[in-house]
Every structure is written in structure tokens, then in C-alpha cells.
Amino acid sequence: MVAALMLLARSVRAVVSPETVTFEVEQNTVLSVGSSITGLVAALVLQMSLVSLLVLRLVGRLERLSRHDPLTALLNRRAMDELLAQEEQRVRRMAGRDDNATAAQMAVLMIDIDHFKRVNDLQGHVAGDRALQHLATVMAAQLREIDHLARWGGEEFLALLPATRADEAEALAERLCERVRSLPLARDDSRLMLTVSVGVSAWLGPHDDLAALLTRADRALYTAKHDGRDCVRVAPSTPALAAVRQA
Structure with missing residues (x-):
């Protein structure tokens, strides 16, 4: 047997x-x-x-x-929190190595849909859901394989960019904004124009931490909103200026 x-x-x-x-x-x-x-x-x-x-x-x-977020199929906040913690550990390990300075970098993009409440109020929540799904697809297509995109909450998204300098993150954010602007959401016989505002924040070194990184990105996003929306703003890239902005 x-x-x-x-x-x-x-x-x-x-x-x-x-x-x-x-x-x-x-x-x-x-x-x-x-x-x-x-x-x-x-x-x-x-x-x-x-x-x-x-x-x-x-x-x-x-x-x-x-x-994963059930509506957009992107990572949810819980999953992104785990990835952020892992990435922080990675950049701290790489900080003492001189052979590859870029590897000890990371950046985040805080992304918010402009006038999203107006979409829900005027077009309805079904249109709002379709807008979220559409933008999730468009933005994910602009990122690299090593990057991660999550629905951070409501109409806000967060992109984690490993091994990325501030200038590289800014360039990617600009491309993302342009792509969203150029690809409206098709709705029956009309098109819904959408734009996003983006706050960029890069890792400042061993003294930095995730809370400060995300706070700078959020404040840079607020600046983008204040400056007219549909644009990218970058948080200060030096510890001294960052400390002044956070005070």
C-alpha cells in the first residue's frame, strides 16, 4: 500500500x-x-x-x-507603511557605503487629485470612483518596476521611489503630472479633464526619519495646491532648510 x-x-x-x-x-x-x-x-x-x-x-x-485597495487595486496604506519601513532600513544600511551613493537615497511623491470634491458633487460618486481607477492606472504606468504606488487615503496617493535622488523624483513627478493632464477620463460622449498636484520629498541622510520625510512631502503638496494646483513642488533638500520649514 x-x-x-x-x-x-x-x-x-x-x-x-x-x-x-x-x-x-x-x-x-x-x-x-x-x-x-x-x-x-x-x-x-x-x-x-x-x-x-x-x-x-x-x-x-x-x-x-x-x-490592496479594493477600488483601485493599488497597495493600501498598511502595505505602504510596511514598504516604507523596509526602505528606511535599506537606506540606513547603504549609508556607510561609498561605492553607490544613489543606492542610499529614496524619495516619495505625495499626490492629490485637484478639485476631486467637485467631481463627486457634480458628476456623482460613480464618476468619482472611475476617476480614481483611471488615475491609478495612468500613474502606475509612469513608475518604474522598483517603485511602489499606494492609495494613501481618499483622493490622495503616495509613491515610494527607492534609490532615487530629489532631482530624479522631481522629473518623474513632472512626467506624471503631464501624463495625467494629457489623458482625460472618457465618459460616454464627454471627457473628464483631471489634474494632480504633487509634493516631492527626498531622504536627507542618517538624521532623517520617515515621519519627517512624509511631513515634508505633505507640506510640499500643500505648496503645490497653494500655487495653483496641477504642478510639482519639492521640499527643501538640505537639513537646515527642512528644519526651518517643519518648525
């Missing part, structure tokens, strides 16, 4: 796709079942394998739901 089960285990292959789980048996496999008990055990092994795979799929799906 043990030999039969071992042969069964070697010959059965589970093929998992996003929609189905299929068991395939090798064509030349011959399994001789000597008793009804052996056959029952073999059937139970298959059933347990199927249940295990289904549980793994369910756990993976629940994990994804816990880390």
Missing part, C-alpha cells in the same frame, strides 16, 4: 491557474490497488491535496485583499 501511495504521489501533478486547480496523471503510470482500503486511502490523499491547494489559494487571495 505504501508503495502504491508513493507511486501515486510521484505521478500526480497539480496545475494551478488563477481560476482552476487541475490534477494531471502521467500517461504511463499504472497503479495497482490491492484492496478497497488502499483505494480509499489513495482517494483521500488526492482530496487532501486538493483541499490544501485550495486553502493556499484562499490564503493568498486574503493576503492580497488585506494589502
